[in-house]
Amino acid sequence: MxxxxxxxxxxxxxxxxxxxxxxxxxxxxxxxxxxxxxxxxxxxxxxxxxxxxxxxxxxxxxxxxxxxxxxxxxxxxxxxxxxxxxxxxxxxxxxxxxxxxxxxxxxxxxxxxxxxxxPELPEGIDPKLKKALGDSLQLYRKAVRSRSFGFGIGAVSYLRRIIEDKTDELMDLLRDEKWELWAAADRQEYDNARTTYQYSQKIEYAAEKILPSSAFANGRDSFKALHDVTSSGLHGKTEEECITLFDHCNLIFTRTFQMLYEHKREREEFAAQLLALKR
Ligand SMILES: [Zn+2]
Structure with missing residues (x-):
């Protein structure tokens, strides 16, 4: 044998x-x-x-x-x-x-x-994202720079700050768009989200209400990463773990803000056309 x-x-x-x-x-x-x-x-x-x-x-x-x-x-x-x-x-x-x-x-x-x-930095900041970031672009560049030098903790700190700034804009956008259409329960939910939700939850809540659900088909893990970045989930993580975290939430972050910017722009264009018609 x-x-x-x-x-x-x-x-x-x-x-x-x-x-x-x-x-x-x-x-x-x-x-x-x-x-x-x-x-x-x-x-x-x-x-x-x-x-x-x-x-x-x-x-x-x-x-x-x-x-x-x-x-x-x-x-x-x-x-x-x-x-x-x-x-x-x-x-x-x-x-x-x-x-x-x-x-x-x-x-x-x-x-x-x-x-x-x-060149020192990856040049791939999408022009649409640049526009969508507006004043936060400088912070975003610093986030990308920190990441490429291996400073993961720094990279997520910058991203966290941008998320916090942008989330408020996002909530305003949602309110402008939906308030008139909402029943009392929806308005209550919105007020509750505004005052008690964490940033990542606010983004998820608002983005899901404005953007098509297909946009988030694979976004669950990324939202979890966003949550870690904007909550105490970040404590105790190494530079390498933060780099992974940054990459995960960078994807959903980029996608969400690009789409929201496009959405906002289309809405404003539509409103302007409507206004022109009324004259
Ligand atoms: Zn080329």
């Missing part, structure tokens, strides 16, 4: 190659969005990886103005080439416009660390 094969032996070369390829992709994502001075770790199966991905996905802040594939632009690699080392640089260029480049400086020994990047 033959003995069952050792588990380690069942990992074929193909499997290892597939694992390395997945890890390289993950490394590409880390290059594009990971924080500086934060280690990217390898598993036992992927620790011998020694080449960076040929392409990464980045927002192109040039004429493209959207996410594009960026390609490594230096071509000096021989057969024994390794990307590992201390204080090395890698340059990626937008494949579409061939104008924008992103350079990273890194250390790659057991783990991988980004230690510098030019």
């Amino acid at each position: 033959s003995t069952p094969p050792n588990i380690a032996e069942t990992i074929t070369l193909e499997t290892l190659a597939a694992m390395a390829s997945d890890k390289r992709k993950e490394l590409g994502q880390f290059l594009a969005t990971g924080a500086l001075y934060t280690p990217f770790a390898f598993t036992e199966e992927t620790k011998s990886l020694d080449s960076l991905p040929e392409t990464i996905e980045l927002y192109c802040g040039g004429t493209c103005g959207r996410e594009q594939t960026f390609e490594r632009s230096e071509r000096t690699r021989g057969s024994n080439y390794s990307d590992r080392g201390w204080g090395r640089t890698v340059n990626y260029q937008c494949r579409n416009c061939k104008k924008r480049s992103q350079i990273y400086m890194y250390v790659w020994n057991e783990s991988f660390w980004k230690v510098g990047q030019i």
Whole structure:
């Protein structure tokens, strides 16, 4: 009777190659969005990886103005080439416009660390979000900057402040839009929300009343993250945990405020047209 094969032996070369390829992709994502001075770790199966991905996905802040594939632009690699080392640089260029480049400086020994990047900040603040943020844009930039330097606690603090400022605007918008249509119970609910709800609950309450429910199909976790950011849920979290938290609520935050801004703008345009008709 033959003995069952050792588990380690069942990992074929193909499997290892597939694992390395997945890890390289993950490394590409880390290059594009990971924080500086934060280690990217390898598993036992992927620790011998020694080449960076040929392409990464980045927002192109040039004429493209959207996410594009960026390609490594230096071509000096021989057969024994390794990307590992201390204080090395890698340059990626937008494949579409061939104008924008992103350079990273890194250390790659057991783990991988980004230690510098030019341009310094991801440029991908959506123009619509910029408009929607209005006066809060400067705070938002600081949040993104803190995040890219690995200061997760700082990043969520800035985001928290913007959420607090914007929530009041959101509640006003809801009141303007619905008050006349509401029955006494709805008005009571609104007053209750305004005075007793936490910020994240107010956002969820108001956004659900104004925006289509499809907008929040996958938003539950993000609202939970928003809640943590705007309540005591933040205490005791590490920088890394805060970065994860920031990323989670950044998504719903961006989506909600963009949509609300659009909604508000459409409403104002409609009101202006109506007013013009009456003249
Ligand atoms: Zn481009």
